[in-house]
Amino acid sequence: MPVESMTDLSTDYQLDLLATGVILLDANLHIQAMNLSAENLMEVSANRAMGSPLEALLDESNEWYPILNQALTDNYPMVRRAIPLTTRTGQERTVDITLSPIAGKVDSRCLLVELNTVDRLQAISRDESEWQAQATLKEIMKGVAHEVKNPLGGIRGAAQLLAGELANPNLQEYTDIIISEVDRLRTLVDRMLGPRERMESEPTNIHEVMEHVRQLIEAEAKGGLNIERDYDPSLPDFLADAGQLTQAVLNLVRNAWQACGDGGVITLRTRVYRQFTVGGNRHKLVCAVQVSDDGPGVPDDLLPRLFLPMVTGNASGTGLGLSIAQRIANQHGGLIQVQSAPGDTCFTLLLPMEI
Numbered sequence: 442m443p444v445e446s447m448t449d450l451s452t453d454y455q456l457d458l459l460a461t462g463v464i465l466l467d468a469n470l471h472i473q474a475m476n477l478s479a480e481n482l483m484e485v486s487a488n489r490a491m492g493s494p495l496e497a498l499l500d501e502s503n504e505w506y507p508i509l510n511q512a513l514t515d516n517y518p519m520v521r522r523a524i525p526l527t528t529r530t531g532q533e534r535t536v537d538i539t540l541s542p543i544a545g546k547v548d549s550r551c552l553l554v555e556l557n558t559v560d561r562l563q564a565i566s567r568d569e570s571e572w573q574a575q576a577t578l579k580e581i582m583k584g585v586a587h588e589v590k591n592p593l594g595g596i597r598g599a600a601q602l603l604a605g606e607l608a609n610p611n612l613q614e615y616t617d618i619i620i621s622e623v624d625r626l627r628t629l630v631d632r633m634l635g636p637r638e639r640m641e642s643e644p645t646n647i648h649e650v651m652e653h654v655r656q657l658i659e660a661e662a663k664g665g666l667n668i669e670r671d672y673d674p675s676l677p678d679f680l681a682d683a684g685q686l687t688q689a690v691l692n693l694v695r696n697a698w699q700a701c702g703d704g705g706v707i708t709l710r711t712r713v714y715r716q717f718t719v720g721g722n723r724h725k726l727v728c729a730v731q732v733s734d735d736g737p738g739v740p741d742d743l744l745p746r747l748f749l750p751m752v753t754g755n756a757s758g759t760g761l762g763l764s765i766a767q768r769i770a771n772q773h774g775g776l777i778q779v780q781s782a783p784g785d786t787c788f789t790l791l792l793p794m795e796i
């Protein structure tokens with residue numbers, strides 16, 4: 442790339458399409474330009490960061506400065522792997538950095554910094570395999586459900602015929618049991634199959650969905666629960682099935698309530714992520730809905746199979762809540778992820794906003 446175009450980084454919007462964060466620093470390590478990915482990574486807008494020293498964006502604990510200075514002094518490109526990065530807002534990440542000293546327009550030398558988030562790359566491949574696992578699981582479930590439901594119809598019909606033929610009406614008690622148990626199994630299989638396949642998409646305001654869920658849960662909890670809200674008001678409406686999303690968020694909030702109990706704090710949060718990858722597909726805008734609670738956290742042994750149906754840590758649970766919620770997320774092209782530690786558990790529902 443010719444040197445002039447490098448220093449015109451700020452006007453080259455195509456750099457905003459890169460997943461790699463790109464920052465151009467002058468010889469004093471002041472910011473000359475940064476692309477969208479770098480803005481997201483550093484949690485600052487390029488406009489605000491322009492001209493300020495890099496230190497303004499980073500926590501003092503970062504190990505960056507010696508490396509940056511060395512690259513400038515040696516005037517030699519270098520790559521450093523797995524460098525911790527802590528932003529001023531306290532976000533911790535791990536990045537690979539590539540440093541290229543280049544000739545600038547005004548200054549004798551500039552430093553081009555490329556940042557690749559390591560944890561992000563890991564998260565992408567993990568969420569791609571989660572996505573595939575969900576798709577496979579759904580196929581298996583469909584097959585099993587079909588195999589189970591077919592004979593159930595036959596059993597129910599036969600029990601009804603039998604009931605009509607029984608000479609002793611007292612014996613009908615038994616055919617009634619057969620019929621009611623068959624019905625129970627059929628309902629269970631339907632629930633395992635999850636939400637209906639066809640979505641009714643319409644422009645949806647996610648905050649209306651969340652407020653609806655909040656009101657439902659607060660009515661159920663009768664004042665014992667503290668729900669905090671941290672919504673991003675700039676989030677636009679997007680195409681979704683509001684009824685299904687209500688179900689998904691309700692399942693998450695209900696779990697949070699069961700986990701933290703009365704007196705616990707649940708936080709409902711919304712955010713917009715730009716140029717974000719979900720299930721291996723990159724999206725321009727992704728809506729993130731987070732449900733956090735301060736309960737004891739997800740038991741370690743459940744964590745790897747949490748979204749499978751019938752997995753429950755609750756004696757009276759069905760273990761269907763999360764698998765249904767995940768299925769709804771998948772139908773919207775999205776995904777639910779979980780991070781859990783004692784006192785801080787967060788379920789994130791990622792929804793691509795194809796608007």
Ligand SMILES: Nc1ncnc2c1ncn2[C@@H]1O[C@H](COP(=O)(O)OP(=O)(O)O)[C@@H](O)[C@H]1O
Nearest residue numbers: 696697700738739753754755758759760762763
């Ligand atoms: N916020 C949470 N904190 C702690 N554990 C959770 C949370 N959400 C879900 N879990 C665990 O995941 C299990 C599965 O949840 P779910 O699929 O909704 O089924 P169910 O609620 O019927 O058990 C729960 O039983 C619980 O052990």
Ligand SMILES: [Mg+2]
Nearest residue numbers: 692696762763
């Ligand atoms: Mg549940």
